[in-house]
Amino acid sequence: MASPTSTTRNPAGRPDPLTLEVVELIGEVVARFHEDYESAAAEHALTGAQARLLSLLCLEPLPMRRLAQRLKCEPSNVTGIVDRLEARGLVERQPDPADRRVKVAAATPEGRRVARSLRESLRFAREPLAGLSDDERVALRNALRGMLG
């Protein structure tokens, strides 16, 4: 379809050096991101899983089932995580008037406060991003969009 001689197409067969380097770099960024996320969560006495779940619930209340889908894990696993957050008053289970089987998990005001504080303490990508010029940030955004699209 495209370029006559080389470039642009990279069929999984033989990874070119550029792609390899980018993969390597992404690996490092992922590692740092995770590190920072975990330690920011720990500063708020949360585990990574608890922080992710709480952040989700701060956007909107969700039934346990949907929560499991978002977190890509089994619903039975979500039960325990919500249990622990509920025991600390950061989350509560509400009955769903439309379907008495489902329990909707929602962040409490305290939970939202903790989540906000958590979000603000996340320097993970902000700090390294500060070292980039606007042009570089735009290029980065476009490349990332392309990867996800």
Next chain:
Amino acid sequence: MASPTSTTRNPAGRPDPLTLEVVELIGEVVARFHEDYESAAAEHALTGAQARLLSLLCLEPLPMRRLAQRLKCEPSNVTGIVDRLEARGLVERQPDPADRRVKVAAATPEGRRVARSLRESLRFAREPLAGLSDDERVALRNALRGMLG
């Protein structure tokens, strides 16, 4: 020091929309990366932690202590992971002739084979990267380098 009116500098104070979007995008890339890594590991009957440790040992044998440093966890944790890999013949503990306290973990030939197969099955970043042009890949590489520098 730098730009007169705006751009380039972004002191953590007020995150601009561009930075916010990039942070969001990085979050998604990180999530996908992790997903793919875990499932690639699972295809080889490895957990994520086991896959990371085995990959490290394929570069060079390492004492338990250093392994813990690389994995950013406690040495007592490494004991168990190496135990399980050793039970499957993928890793072995060797005595260090220079210091009888230390045990050096090394990948076995079988371990190296599994690790190679694992590495090859990692489509995580390769596939999304395939959708990018060379120019975009170069821009992405430069931005990532900038973030890590």
Next chain:
DNA sequence: CTGAATATTTCAGGTTGTCAAACAACCGGG
């Protein structure tokens, strides 16, 4: 030689994750 420091392991305890089974509630067809 003695005592402090280091490398590894063991143990107890907590969190995350899976899977199978139980239970309640919904829903559609007789």
Next chain:
DNA sequence: CCCGGTTGTTTGACAACCTGAAATATTCAG
């Protein structure tokens, strides 16, 4: 209406990961 199948949540048993403290063995400095 009621019955059977499906769906949402929880519970239980189990494995892995992870931490912290204590035990053990070895090194090293004085």
